[in-house]
Amino acid sequence: xxxxxxxxxxxxxxxxxxxxxxxxxxxxxxxxxxxxxxxxxxxxxxxxxxxxxxxxxxxxxxxxxxxxxxxxxxxxxxxxxxxxxxxxxxxxxxxxxxxxxxxxxxxxxxxxxxxxxxxxxxxxxxxxxxxxxxxxxxxxxxxxxxxxxxxxxxxxxxxxxxxxxxxxxxxxxxxxx
Numbered sequence: 109x110x111x112x113x114x115x116x117x118x119x120x121x122x123x124x125x126x127x128x129x130x131x132x133x134x135x136x137x138x139x140x141x142x143x144x145x146x147x148x149x150x151x152x153x154x155x156x157x158x159x160x161x162x163x164x165x166x167x168x169x170x171x172x173x174x175x176x177x178x179x180x181x182x183x184x185x186x187x188x189x190x191x192x193x194x195x196x197x198x199x200x201x202x203x204x205x206x207x208x209x210x211x212x213x214x215x216x217x218x219x220x221x222x223x224x225x226x227x228x229x230x231x232x233x234x235x236x237x238x239x240x241x242x243x244x245x246x247x248x249x250x251x252x253x254x255x256x257x258x259x260x261x262x263x264x265x266x267x268x269x270x271x272x273x274x275x276x277x278x279x280x281x282x283x284x285x
Contacts, residue, residue: 113284113285115254115255115284116284118258118259119284119285121281121285123260123266124266124268124269124270125269125270125271125272125281126162126269126270126271126272127271127272128271128273129162129164129269129273131154131164131188131207132154132156132157132207133189133206133207134207135155135156135157135207136154136155136207136208136209136210137152137153137154137185137188137207137208137209137210138152138153138154138155138209138210139151139152139153139181139185139209139210139211139212140153140212140213141211141213141214141217141227141231141236141238142213142214143174143177143213143227143231146170147168147169147170147172148167148168148169148172148174149166149167149168149169150166150167150177150181151165151166151280152164152165152166152167152181152185158263158265159261159267160265160266160267160268160269161257161267161268162269162271163268163270163271163280164188164271164273164274164277165184165188165273165274165276165277166274166276166279166280167180167181167184167276168279174227174230174231175230175234178230182234184274185209188273189207210239211231211236211239212239212240213227213228213238213239213240214240215241215242217231217238217240218240228240254268258284270284
């Protein structure tokens with residue numbers, strides 16, 4: 109219900125919020141797509157070198173076509189990758205190395221609209237291959253998986269942190285609270 113924090117008991121600004129995250133060029137970037145009829149949300153994250161899931165950007169739009177959301181997500185991803193490029197000279201020639209980008213999404217993205225196309229079709233037109241997986245008891249499983257990530261690990265760090273790389277991240281922090 110609105111106003112009741114699902115993870116309010118586990119989430120703490122002191123433990124889970126960092127001011128900024130710099131993308132590591134050696135690790136994949138993960139984008140989680142939740143396209144919908146009235147709004148779109150895309151979470152951009154990376155599992156850092158110590159195994160924490162770092163949520164560092166979020167695109168949230170209402171009543172905006174998926175094509176425009178794709179443009180914004182790609183622009184933000186390019187921006188994150190731009191600061192994460194590294195030079196590889198292992199073969200004595202210079203190469204720019206950028207992180208791999210992996211896209212995941214809600215299986216409902218396969219449903220067709222009145223025009224006969226699905227969100228998966230639209231994303232594929234922009235070279236985005238959405239990986240989906242149907243699960244049973246999906247919502248409760250996802251809630252518990254996030255809850256587990258919020259808990260402190262044996263190294264004294266949480267499994268999930270939120271970085272304030274964009275203004276939308278304040279909405280994500282509020283959602284966790």
